[in-house]
Amino acid sequence: MNAPNTNAPHVAILDDEPEIRRMLVDALEESGFRTTAYGRATEFEAGLKRAQPDVCLVDLGLPDRDGLALVHRLALESGAAIIIISGRAQVQDRVTGLELGADDYIIKPFDPAEVVARIRARLRKPRPDAAAPAQVAYFAGWKASFERYVLINAEGVETPFSHAEGEVLRLFLESPNRLISRAQMQETLGGAAGESFDRAMDVRISRLRTKLCEDPKNPRLIKTIYGAGYIFLGDVRWE
Known part of the structure; x- marks a missing residue:
């Protein structure tokens, strides 16, 4: 064997x-x-x-x-x-x-x-000849570590996020200030399109907003564009 x-x-x-x-x-x-x-x-x-x-x-x-x-x-x-x-x-x-x-x-x-x-x-991975993806992002006073699955605020307080939430957060942070449609999310993240996928995305985005201390009625980072998708507003630096 x-x-x-x-x-x-x-x-x-x-x-x-x-x-x-x-x-x-x-x-x-x-x-x-x-x-x-x-x-x-x-x-x-x-x-x-x-x-x-x-x-x-x-x-x-x-x-x-x-x-x-x-x-x-x-x-x-x-x-x-x-x-x-x-x-x-x-x-x-x-x-x-x-x-x-x-x-x-x-x-x-x-x-x-x-x-x-x-x-x-x-478990989709980059091609073997592709550079390894960056694992730490800085934005709007936050640090996101995708190795440790934590958000860290300006005071150093850590808030964990799940693998599923991390997939959505990385998608936003890799395409800041650009509209991301539901169809693009489904294609990138995988899973069957439909009510269950849409509901799962709504839940993950809601949790991310809570962990980023967003006002649910007027979020400043993750904006919903009704009928079109979402936009992450802000500058992002990767390391």
Whole structure:
């Protein structure tokens, strides 16, 4: 057997059904990912302290934790992309999961190839010959660290943001003073277009405004252009 590629993206799987864990491990490792699988949330949380994965696949129906509460904590504390895998198929369940910070939501039963494709969409990287993206941005008295997933104000107070919020923030900061349409956001960030995507974007932008101490009725940085999209107003310096 070939030794695992230690540079391959690491996917942590949390599902209490052994058959699903095996299916996901087989599909992901065959596609070049490293995996660690857990049947209980306590084991999963202990594993995260030892190694930070690039992606977390989380089932909501867990025997020892509330799945949605776990997703919300991961979104606040982890830099990993979070994908829910659940048998809960109602629209409200999907919206709630996205509101709590998940990046994507896959309904059981699923095709393992779809999970692999969704993960790859979340881990899009620059071409090998492209320069590594800058990880720190300065704007309007704020510092945003995309390595540590924190916003730092002029007084040095840190406010964490989730991976999902960071995707939206980076998109704005990389295109300041330019209109970004919903279609552009969907194309850049991935995910299926529609009500769930629009709702997820609304939630992430609202949270970013709160963390940036914006007036929700008259934000000065992230402006909504009704019927067109959003504009981030301000000068941005990257390091």
